[in-house]
Structure formats: structure tokens, C-alpha cells
Amino acid sequence: MNAEAPAGVERVIADLxxxxxxxxxxxxxxxxxxxxxxxxxxxxxxPDAVITRWSKADFQGQRALGVLKKLRRGHYDLFVxxxxxxxxxxxxxxxxxxxxxxxxxxxxLVACDLDRGRLKGEWRIEEVRPVAALPG
Numbered sequence: 001m002n003a004e005a006p007a008g009v010e011r012v013i014a015d016l017x018x019x020x021x022x023x024x025x026x027x028x029x030x031x032x033x034x035x036x037x038x039x040x041x042x043x044x045x046x047p048d049a050v051i052t053r054w055s056k057a058d059f060q061g062q063r064a065l066g067v068l069k070k071l072r073r074g075h076y077d078l079f080v081x082x083x084x085x086x087x088x089x090x091x092x093x094x095x096x097x098x099x100x101x102x103x104x105x106x107x108x109l110v111a112c113d114l115d116r117g118r119l120k121g122e123w124r125i126e127e128v129r130p131v132a133a134l135p136g
Contacts, residue, residue, distance in 0.1 A: 012112050012123045013041035016080065019125065020106065025049050025077035029102060032056075032082045037117035038110065042080065052076070071102045079104035085111045085124065099128040 028051045030039045039053045052074065059067050079102045081095050088095065088111035099107040107130075112123035 008041075009037045009112070009114055009117050009119055010041045010044070012110060012119060012125070013038060013045050015123070016108060016110065016125055017045050019108070019127065020078070025106075027074070027076045028052070028078045028080065029071075029074065029076045029104065030054070030080050030082070031071075031098075033084070033087070035082065035114050037114055038080070038082050038112075040117075049077075067098075068101050071098060074103065076102065076104040077106070079107040080110055081108070082110040082112065084113050085122070088124070096128050100130045 024046050026049055028042055028046065028049050030042060030051055030053045032038065032054075033056050036053060036055065039051060042049070043051055059070070062070070079099060081099060083091070083095070088109065092109070095109050099109065107128040109126045109128060110123065111125075113120040
């Protein structure tokens, strides 16, 4: 966790990239409530990657099974689910389950508060490992 003066979202993505080893991801699924700034920073950090960006609007009106089916359609090198810190804390178990459902080699939850691409306060990055993420 990092607590520094407000900086661009690029710092969060640089922290995420530092956690990856091996070849850079070729395909990324980025899921967010409504903030696409980290997806732009992902594109800058991994210029050769194909990035699929989904926001809450892409899932409106769908039931849980429909959301899961949509998440499982593709195969990705990297899955990133980003939300505000307060909501991430409230919904972390649901987000972990969503991350487990995605077909991806690596899965991360990113909790950070952003205002027009500017970072506000701390951020947290958690890698989700499918077996360890199961509730209970």
C-alpha cells in the first residue's frame, strides 16, 4: 500500500506492472465501475496489449449468470478490476468471485480513489489466486 501526495494514475499502474514477471501481457481485461483512466495508463504501460474495457454500463440489466458468462467468454493474460477504496472494501468478496470466474493467467483487484485521472490518497493492489480467494 502506498500513501503519497496525489499523483497520476500512472503510479498505480506502474505498481501493478512491477508485480508482473515474465513477458508483458498481450491481452488485458479491465473492469471498472466507471473510471477509464487506469485503462489508458494500462495502454501506455503495455502498448502491444489488446485491452478490453468494460464499465458497469456494459452489465446493466444483466443477471449474475449473464455477467459471469460475459466474463468467461475470453481468455486473457491479465484481469484488472478497479474500484474506489470504500466500495472495494464493501464488495471485495464479490469482486474476488468475479475475478475467479475470469479466464486469465493473473488477476488483480485495484482499490484507488481517482478524480479526473488524479490519484487521491492511498491505493491497494491485491492479486487474486483462484483457490485462495474462495470465501470461507
